[in-house]
Amino acid sequence: MRLNDGSVARRLSTLGKHLVETTTTTVRRPTAPPIRSLPWRGSVFGHVAQAPEDPILGVTVAYNKDPSPVKVNLGVGAYRTEEGKPLVLNVVRRAEQLLLNDPNRIKEYLPITGLAEFNKLSAKLIFGQDSPAIQENRVTTVQCLSGTGSLRVGAEFLAKHYHKKSCFQHTIYIPLPTWGNHPKVFTIAGLTVKTYRYYDPATRGLNFQGLLEDLSAAPSGAIVLLHACAHNPTGVDPTLDQWEHIRQLMRSKGLLPFFDSAYQGFASGSLDADAQPVRLFVADGGELLAAQSYAKNMGLYGERVGALSIVCKTRDVAVRVESQLKLVIRPMYSNPPIHGASIVATILRDREMYGGWTIELKAMADRIISMRTQLHEALLARGTPGDWSHIIKQIGMFTFTGLNTDQVAFMTKEYHIYMTSDGRISMAGLSSRTVPHLADAIHAAVTGAV
Numbered sequence: 086m087r088l089n090d091g092s093v094a095r096r097l098s099t100l101g102k103h104l105v106e107t108t109t110t111t112v113r114r115p116t117a118p119p120i121r122s123l124p125w126r127g128s129v130f131g132h133v134a135q136a137p138e139d140p141i142l143g144v145t146v147a148y149n150k151d152p153s154p155v156k157v158n159l160g161v162g163a164y165r166t167e168e169g170k171p172l173v174l175n176v177v178r179r180a181e182q183l184l185l186n187d188p189n190r191i192k193e194y195l196p197i198t199g200l201a202e203f204n205k206l207s208a209k210l211i212f213g214q215d216s217p218a219i220q221e222n223r224v225t226t227v228q229c230l231s232g233t234g235s236l237r238v239g240a241e242f243l244a245k246h247y248h249k250k251s252c253f254q255h256t257i258y259i260p261l262p263t264w265g266n267h268p269k270v271f272t273i274a275g276l277t278v279k280t281y282r283y284y285d286p287a288t289r290g291l292n293f294q295g296l297l298e299d300l301s302a303a304p305s306g307a308i309v310l311l312h313a314c315a316h317n318p319t320g321v322d323p324t325l326d327q328w329e330h331i332r333q334l335m336r337s338k339g340l341l342p343f344f345d346s347a348y349q350g351f352a353s354g355s356l357d358a359d360a361q362p363v364r365l366f367v368a369d370g371g372e373l374l375a376a377q378s379y380a381k382n383m384g385l386y387g388e389r390v391g392a393l394s395i396v397c398k399t400r401d402v403a404v405r406v407e408s409q410l411k412l413v414i415r416p417m418y419s420n421p422p423i424h425g426a427s428i429v430a431t432i433l434r435d436r437e438m439y440g441g442w443t444i445e446l447k448a449m450a451d452r453i454i455s456m457r458t459q460l461h462e463a464l465l466a467r468g469t470p471g472d473w474s475h476i477i478k479q480i481g482m483f484t485f486t487g488l489n490t491d492q493v494a495f496m497t498k499e500y501h502i503y504m505t506s507d508g509r510i511s512m513a514g515l516s517s518r519t520v521p522h523l524a525d526a527i528h529a530a531v532t533g534a535v
């Protein structure tokens with residue numbers, strides 16, 4: 086039976102009266118105050134304000150509420166097939182089948198640092214099979230809750246242990262713009278967040294000069310967040326030459342690199358090519374952090390599989406760093422989940438499965454590139470005013486269209502196209518079927534139907 090507030094109050098008050106009336110004591114007890122006036126009647130959370138939806142994940146919430154049959158979700162960076170369906174890679178299904186059929190598999194807790202084999206293979210994936218840092222045992226890798234969790238653990242570690250000659254060393258510089266969650270992850274961990282120029286709206290390309298100026302002006306010892314490849318949201322990456330320039334500048338100033346690698350393999354279709362910028366920094370013998378996610382490149386979004394690696398100067402330092410990472414992780418979530426990491430380890434350890442994965446990964450990257458060409462052509466065919474060449478020049482999951490907030494709102498209202506308000510489109514959510522609809526919407530938004 087469900088009781089509403091009024092009915093509960095009536096019952097309690099009757100009970101209260103009954104107790105008062107039936108008491109035999111001669112002392113007259115004060116009548117209980119009406120229940121409604123007692124302080125605990127109101128919620129202790131009554132003051133809590135309604136929070137806004139997340140700027141990225143909230144787009145999916147809005148999309149799910151829209152009954153329109155033509156709606157398209159280009160908000161969150163999640164891969165869809167040509168049929169608009171989420172994709173579980175064949176190689177992942179095979180790995181899961183193997184795990185399922187293995188009678189020796191158990192569900193015991195993993196160590197605080199996660200599955201050891203997964204950690205080893207993840208480090209090799211990002212730093213390279215022959216990485217000297219791995220061979221010299223000066224890398225510590227811990228399994229974390231996907232890319233976000235890896236960033237968070239890294240940030241907590243830095244806030245606690247990054248050596249403090251000056252207060253600036255607890256400052257992290259992030260690109261402008263960047264993934265919307267970056268400032269929140271770093272701030273909540275206790276780091277001070279500042280930005281460096283990255284994107285030039287005029288050219289819709291890299292503001293390399295601005296980037297160099299801002300990093301040159303950053304205080305020595307500051308941390309710098311770098312997108313390893315397929316920069317989110319802009320789809321604009323430095324060239325390898327530019328990376329080399331950035332590396333020299335950062336090393337000369339003692340700036341600590343923190344790589345966020347959420348899209349390895351999604352930019353070029355090659356896992357090795359996309360890891361080049363990180364490997365450039367490892368090759369010089371200096372220290373760095375790298376957060377890896379398997380959400381996109383293995384399609385393991387909801388399994389929350391990722392890794393944080395810290396490359397140290399010596400093996401001895403790496404051992405001590407790992408001991409402290411355990412102290413960060415243990416009170417946060419104790420130890421990471423076993424299933425996703427086991428899938429990844431099964432694939433990475435087996436030459437044939439690894440090969441199958443690279444083929445599926447390349448197919449995803451190629452489909453995204455073909456969506457770029459199709460959208461570009463569709464806008465040219467409509468004579469949509471403006472230069473849209475950035476759609477084919479940008480790289481990775483997203484196109485940073487240049488559409489403004491009003492235009493995005495118009496496209497959502499009139500065309501049921503869902504995207505983040507900064508004008509970012511997830512190209513991975515498009516298909517040949519939905520390209521014309523998107524092109525119509527962009528055309529209408531740009532030609533002033535707003």
Ligand code: KET
Nearest residue numbers: 141161162231232233264317345347378380
């Ligand atoms: N770094 C970057 C740059 C990034 O784009 C994401 C996810 C993550 C880390 C974290 O991914 P994880 O699922 O924790 O491994 N970006 C997409 C999803 C999201 O916002 O959570 C996105 O931008 O749509």
